[in-house]
Amino acid sequence: MILTGREIAREVARGRIHIDDFEDARVEPNSYGFRLGGTLLEYADDVLEPDVPPRVVRRQIGEDGAVLQPGRLYLGATAECMGSDHYAATLYARRSTSTLGVWIQYSAPLGHCGAVIPWTLEIKVAQPVRLFAGMVIGKIAFWAMLGEHVRYNGRYTGSTDVVASRLALDSAASRGGAP
Numbered sequence: 001m002i003l004t005g006r007e008i009a010r011e012v013a014r015g016r017i018h019i020d021d022f023e024d025a026r027v028e029p030n031s032y033g034f035r036l037g038g039t040l041l042e043y044a045d046d047v048l049e050p051d052v053p054p055r056v057v058r059r060q061i062g063e064d065g066a067v068l069q070p071g072r073l074y075l076g077a078t079a080e081c082m083g084s085d086h087y088a089a090t091l092y093a094r095r096s097t098s099t100l101g102v103w104i105q106y107s108a109p110l111g112h113c114g115a116v117i118p119w120t121l122e123i124k125v126a127q128p129v130r131l132f133a134g135m136v137i138g139k140i141a142f143w144a145m146l147g148e149h150v151r152y153n154g155r156y157t158g159s160t161d162v163v164a165s166r167l168a169l170d171s172a173a174s175r176g177g178a179p
């Protein structure tokens, strides 16, 4: 079951959901609106290798914002640290940003219970668009879990900002190669 916005607010008040700088104004019927953080990463190499940690170029979004270009992948982060030991969570774009051609989440929407971190956003744009740090850019939903709860304790535990792919930490065996 998905939590209603009011239940998200109640669970934040009870300390069972963590959302930095929680504001009632950003509570939505079934979600909570999060803001874009100030850091953007781009990969520096033309060809990315799954077993080599990628080199990144990091920049801060200035007061005038940052104009993103089509054809590039940008990694951003939610301004807020968010998550719960009691619920799973999923990330979505806002309809209003998505229909402007700003896509913030492609194929990694799931947050495990126990992951209480700023989330990394996979950002692409359809045409040049200026983005500002602090703009409400997406929404997080929380889901009650059925079955035994296991808290996430993985390679992104303890993240404090946008984090590039850590796929290179996979063992050779998990990639289907020789152990």
Ligand SMILES: Nc1ccn([C@H]2C[C@H](O)[C@@H](COP(=O)(O)OP(=O)(O)OP(=O)(O)O)O2)c(=O)n1
Pocket: 091, 108, 109, 110, 111, 112, 113, 115, 117, 118, 119, 120, 121, 122, 152, 153, 154, 155, 156
């Ligand atoms: N857009 C996203 C999606 C997820 N996460 C965080 C919350 C998740 O609980 C955590 C791990 O997500 P996955 O299980 O999808 O990641 P991996 O399988 O790559 O890593 P691990 O082996 O640590 O599970 O990363 C994030 O910061 N940004």
